[in-house]
Amino acid sequence: MTTVRTNQPTMGAVDFDLFNLPSSYYENPYPYFRMLRDTDPVHWNSDGSVLLTQYSDVRQVWRDITGLVYKSEQFCRRFGEGPLLEHHTSTMLFRDLPDHDRLRIIVNPFFSQSSIQSLEGFVREVVDRHLEIVGEMGEIDFVRDFAFRLPVALICRVIGIPLEDADYIQGVGRKVLFPLNPVVSPEAIAEGHAAVTEFKNYLRPFLNQRQRRAEIDPMADVICSMVAAQRSGVEVSDEEILHMCILVLNGGHETTTNLISQSIHYLLDDPEAMTQIRNGAVPIGMALEELIRYITPLQLQGRRTTREIVLDSGNGIVPADTEVVICQASANRDERVFEDPEKLNLTRKPNNHMGFGAGIHVCLGRPLARLEASIALPAVLRRFQKIERAGPAKFAQNTRFRGLTELPLRLI
Numbered sequence: 001m002t003t004v005r006t007n008q009p010t011m012g013a014v015d016f017d018l019f020n021l022p023s024s025y026y027e028n029p030y031p032y033f034r035m036l037r038d039t040d041p042v043h044w045n046s047d048g049s050v051l052l053t054q055y056s057d058v059r060q061v062w063r064d065i066t067g068l069v070y071k072s073e074q075f076c077r078r079f080g081e082g083p084l085l086e087h088h089t090s091t092m093l094f095r096d097l098p099d100h101d102r103l104r105i106i107v108n109p110f111f112s113q114s115s116i117q118s119l120e121g122f123v124r125e126v127v128d129r130h131l132e133i134v135g136e137m138g139e140i141d142f143v144r145d146f147a148f149r150l151p152v153a154l155i156c157r158v159i160g161i162p163l164e165d166a167d168y169i170q171g172v173g174r175k176v177l178f179p180l181n182p183v184v185s186p187e188a189i190a191e192g193h194a195a196v197t198e199f200k201n202y203l204r205p206f207l208n209q210r211q212r213r214a215e216i217d218p219m220a221d222v223i224c225s226m227v228a229a230q231r232s233g234v235e236v237s238d239e240e241i242l243h244m245c246i247l248v249l250n251g252g253h254e255t256t257t258n259l260i261s262q263s264i265h266y267l268l269d270d271p272e273a274m275t276q277i278r279n280g281a282v283p284i285g286m287a288l289e290e291l292i293r294y295i296t297p298l299q300l301q302g303r304r305t306t307r308e309i310v311l312d313s314g315n316g317i318v319p320a321d322t323e324v325v326i327c328q329a330s331a332n333r334d335e336r337v338f339e340d341p342e343k344l345n346l347t348r349k350p351n352n353h354m355g356f357g358a359g360i361h362v363c364l365g366r367p368l369a370r371l372e373a374s375i376a377l378p379a380v381l382r383r384f385q386k387i388e389r390a391g392p393a394k395f396a397q398n399t400r401f402r403g404l405t406e407l408p409l410r411l412i
């Protein structure tokens with residue numbers, strides 16, 4: 001077991017501002033989270049929102065069904081009117097009851113554990129194909145050449161679009177997602193608007209093609225499941241179907257890519273844990289939950305309170321009508337819940353991490369993410385008995401989706 005490098009925060013809690021972060025935060029945000037948990041667990045940001053970092057507070061707000069996610073006013077101020085606003089106010093991720101449940105119920109069966117398990121053969125095929133490719137390259141960027149390839153291929157299969165379009169939709173999808181970060185340039189917002197229009201135009205022919213079919217299998221892919229729902233009289237518009245596809249792409253590829261690439265990154269610093277996975281000494285399911293806790297690929301979430309929340313922890317109150325930033329990345333390292341939280345301990349038990357969220361918005365795609373990573377990680381480690389760093393790993397400047405932009409490796 002290894003302890004992560006812990007640099008010191010370059011400021012005290014009172015000066016911490018989510019909207020003006022020091023560069024060391026992107027390298028390693030965990031010392032900042034620890035400082036906030038210990039000295040300012042209900043931290044007011046410069047924009048009037050409140051940042052929660054302790055496990056108990058994060059879980060309480062996440063599970064509170066009176067908390068809202070619909071953000072049309074806030075997003076309108078940030079994005080202006082247009083396609084980007086339309087997208088981020090149309091998907092279940094940013095819809096409250098009853099619309100959230102109306103949309104989620106349609107696709108829930110497709111994403112059930114048993115339905116996703118049927119993709120196992122496909123996942124193994126994709127993993128093997130890409131391992132062959134990187135094996136011949138020898139020296140690779142693991143993010144670009146492997147970790148990015150698998151999730152997007154899976155998402156193409158799940159949505160029901162050609163695998164050859166993976167690179168294209170990945171590029172467009174990221175432009176839709178990026179403007180959700182706390183600080184974004186006007187150029188990135190303009191690109192986001194254009195990307196939503198482009199993505200919808202790309203998807204529409206696939207939707208129309210399904211709608212023309214005489215017979216439709218709701219378990220074939222996401223588009224089919226939603227068209228079948230339309231036919232059976234469920235209220236769901238064509239636009240909502242298109243936005244659902246964009247959400248599934250964006251919810252499912254960057255997070256899983258970041259999980260796979262950071263898993264290898266941290267395992268390289270921990271040869272004992274790497275061997276445990278390579279040899280199957282620890283059940284992969286158990287090891288994976290610890291990697292998800294430790295990495296927490298999606299780090300922050302937002303809720304707006306509709307009533308005053310008295311925090312069970314005794315940390316104080318969150319007033320009604322407050323934007324709350326939930327920091328699950330900090331909650332997953334809370335020493336009040338996890339013993340030695342900075343240690344990667346593959347046999348950790350219990351491990352009630354919140355990497356996939358909590359409450360009604362709990363991750364729809366978690367069976368898929370678990371399937372992909374539990375096949376890919378042991379496969380990489382068994383195929384290459386020796387893996388060395390071929391240069392420094394680089395983290396993206398992204399506060400929500402923490403991930404590597406580069407992980408140069410030599411595979412032997």
Ligand code: HEM
Pocket residue numbers: 092093094104155158247248249251252253255256259296297298301302354355356357358360361362363364365366368369
């Ligand atoms: C390691 C990979 C993943 C992580 C860490 C992750 C994390 C999360 C989290 C924390 C949420 C809760 C958001 C909130 O409460 O506001 C969420 C929701 C969601 N995730 Fe994932 N996710 C992953 C993979 C996937 C995959 C593979 C898919 C789709 C194929 C997916 C689709 C979604 C969707 C559609 C939602 C919204 C659910 C709702 O609003 O009801 N995710 N995810």
